[in-house]
Amino acid sequence: MGVAQPSRTAQAVRGPSWDGRFTVLILFLPPALVLFTLFVVLPIGEAAWYSAFNWNGFGKPTNWIGLDNYRFVLETRAFWLALRNNGLIIAVSLCVQLPLALALALMLAERFRGAVALRMLFFMPYILAEIATGLIFSFVYDGDYGLVASIWRSFGADPPHLLASTDTAMLAVLIVIVWKYFGFHMMLFIAALQSIDKSLVEAARIDGATRAQSLRHVVIPLLYPTIRLSVFFAVVGSLQLFDLVMPLTRGGPADSSNTMVSFLYNNGISRMRVGYGSAIGVILFVICVTFAFTYKRWFMRDE
Amino acid sequence: MSNAETTRAPFDPAVPFKAVFLATVAVFVLVPLLATLLGGFKSLGELRVNPFGLPQHWEWQNYAEILFSGRYWQLLRNSLIISTLTVALTLIVASMAAFTFAHVRFFGSSMLLSYLTLGLLFPAATAVLPLFIKVRDLGLLDTYFGVALPQVAFSLAMSVLLLRRFFKDIPYELLEAALVDGCSYVKFFRYVTLPLSRPILATVGTITFVNSWNAYLLPLVMLNTDALYPWPLGIMVYQGEYSSEWHLILAFITLTILPTITLFLLAQKHIVAGLTSGAIKG
Numbered sequence: 048m049g050v051a052q053p054s055r056t057a058q059a060v061r062g063p064s065w066d067g068r069f070t071v072l073i074l075f076l077p078p079a080l081v082l083f084t085l086f087v088v089l090p091i092g093e094a095a096w097y098s099a100f101n102w103n104g105f106g107k108p109t110n111w112i113g114l115d116n117y118r119f120v121l122e123t124r125a126f127w128l129a130l131r132n133n134g135l136i137i138a139v140s141l142c143v144q145l146p147l148a149l150a151l152a153l154m155l156a157e158r159f160r161g162a163v164a165l166r167m168l169f170f171m172p173y174i175l176a177e178i179a180t181g182l183i184f185s186f187v188y189d190g191d192y193g194l195v196a197s198i199w200r201s202f203g204a205d206p207p208h209l210l211a212s213t214d215t216a217m218l219a220v221l222i223v224i225v226w227k228y229f230g231f232h233m234m235l236f237i238a239a240l241q242s243i244d245k246s247l248v249e250a251a252r253i254d255g256a257t258r259a260q261s262l263r264h265v266v267i268p269l270l271y272p273t274i275r276l277s278v279f280f281a282v283v284g285s286l287q288l289f290d291l292v293m294p295l296t297r298g299g300p301a302d303s304s305n306t307m308v309s310f311l312y313n314n315g316i317s318r319m320r321v322g323y324g325s326a327i328g329v330i331l332f333v334i335c336v337t338f339a340f341t342y343k344r345w346f347m348r349d350e
Numbered sequence: 351m352s353n354a355e356t357t358r359a360p361f362d363p364a365v366p367f368k369a370v371f372l373a374t375v376a377v378f379v380l381v382p383l384l385a386t387l388l389g390g391f392k393s394l395g396e397l398r399v400n401p402f403g404l405p406q407h408w409e410w411q412n413y414a415e416i417l418f419s420g421r422y423w424q425l426l427r428n429s430l431i432i433s434t435l436t437v438a439l440t441l442i443v444a445s446m447a448a449f450t451f452a453h454v455r456f457f458g459s460s461m462l463l464s465y466l467t468l469g470l471l472f473p474a475a476t477a478v479l480p481l482f483i484k485v486r487d488l489g490l491l492d493t494y495f496g497v498a499l500p501q502v503a504f505s506l507a508m509s510v511l512l513l514r515r516f517f518k519d520i521p522y523e524l525l526e527a528a529l530v531d532g533c534s535y536v537k538f539f540r541y542v543t544l545p546l547s548r549p550i551l552a553t554v555g556t557i558t559f560v561n562s563w564n565a566y567l568l569p570l571v572m573l574n575t576d577a578l579y580p581w582p583l584g585i586m587v588y589q590g591e592y593s594s595e596w597h598l599i600l601a602f603i604t605l606t607i608l609p610t611i612t613l614f615l616l617a618q619k620h621i622v623a624g625l626t627s628g629a630i631k632g
């Protein structure tokens with residue numbers, strides 16, 4: 048590329064020259080900035096704009112209705128159900144998935160035969176597509192052919208249709224979430240455990256701490272940054288969960304297993320209600336950004 | 351515990367407990383996967399009475415029919431095209447931007463970098479309706495690029511951060527010396543930075559590939575033609591058509607996750623490093 052080459056004399060006088068830097072700036076930055084602005088930043092701004100219209104996406108938005116779309120969203124029962132479900136997902140991530148991941152990490156960070164194989168096995172669900180995972184479990188839960196049904200029948204009971212009942216659908220989804228994501232959090236903890244200075248733990252043991260004590264007072268405190276990070280991912284992941292819900296329940300029955308994004312899809316996108324859907328998007332955006340900023344300010348100040 | 355062992359280490363009650371615990375979790379993870387694989391070899395009737403065990407008659411034609419249909423290969427081809435486009439564009443665009451942020455000092459550099467990292471704060475789903483309208487107005491609806499370009503845009507933030515941190519570790523003296531010798535920034539990038547950065551390029555490429563390969567929402571919104579569908583869309587259509595013929599659906603699922611699992615076994619190191627360390631330091 049001859050374009051970028053400044054003349055030799057200028058180079059000799061000024062060393063690394065401004066001309067060279069200028070070329071890089073106008074060649075290297077714009078593609079990223081343009082793509083990012085066009086497909087990430089502008090759509091968010093436009094979502095705020097469109098959310099003030101009653102618009103089906105064709106022609107120009109003209110039917111200005113102010114904040115009515117937000118009022119409609121907030122008056123929808125399904126919205127609050129979706130929000131509650133996102134809350135449930137976060138609760139299960141914190142109370143079930145995180146302790147499970149941590150316990151497994153503590154066991155598998157040690158070296159023994161099979162440890163690496165088990166790590167890989169537990170991590171594998173994480174790389175499977177959500178769609179495939181959802182379909183696999185819609186088979187597992189299937190009331191006629193599924194694994195759960197067959198266990199039920201072996202006890203002589205009538206197999207339930209877990210995904211078709213408003214009482215059990217969300218519970219079934221939650222179990223799949225743990226199945227799919229605990230391995231990711233486990234790997235985070237294993238990576239953190241392996242970077243812990245072993246001499247700290249040894250020092251505690253030499254000073255007479257039992258294994259439980261050294262775990263509680265040395266290892267776990269050293270893992271706090273990773274635990275905070277794991278919580279962060281659990282919350283962010285819950286707020287964008289969609290692919291997994293679609294093959295399992297599509298958010299049903301009766302909206303009982305919607306997440307925020309599947310609610311957005313079912314009510315905004317699939318019916319092309321651009322204004323209404325954009326309002327949901329903006330609400331979700333505000334939740335995500337508020338959470339990210341407050342969490343970073345309160346819990347991850349040092350990172 | 352035998353005597354020989356107890357002399358080496360005192361009996362530890364935690365060991366059998368651990369073993370049972372690990373085995374339980376392993377069963378929890380494995381059973382759905384194995385049942386899917388084996389279910390594809392059964393007939394529908396057998397599946398109903400024997401969903402767990404090995405098939406009594408191995409029905410190879412469930413798999414064979416899918417493998418010999420054009421449909422399966424078309425889905426994989428579409429997925430491969432979209433993912434390859436996404437990975438190639440992400441690597442090119444992100445590494446150029448990351449190089450600038452790492453090595454070129456200019457006014458507004460840190461401001462522009464924080465601007466890009468805004469992308470980490472919210473998921474693509476929030477703005478998917480306006481994104482759909484934008485892609486439509488650009489005439490990209492129902493094209494591979496209509497899916498790939500937004501995917502690139504949303505993977506930029508993380509990719510630029512990961513690449514920039516790696517690029518920064520390349521000694522500045524190396525760049526200075528090259529510049530004095532008359533090498534341009536662009537040539538330095540092409541002939542020094544990129545070859546030195548293969549590990550991080552592989553990591554970023556793998557994360558982007560896995561994300562794009564598994565993506566569902568963006569293709570669902572941007573594509574209308576069956577012939578362009580990547581496999582997550584195609585398998586949902588397939589499931590809709592064969593609604594309760596589970597033996598066929600299970601075979602189809604197995605065949606579609608096979609590439610992912612193969613890639614995982616081949617590139618474990620990059621995938622685990624990318625998905626976890628990328629997350630930690632992002």
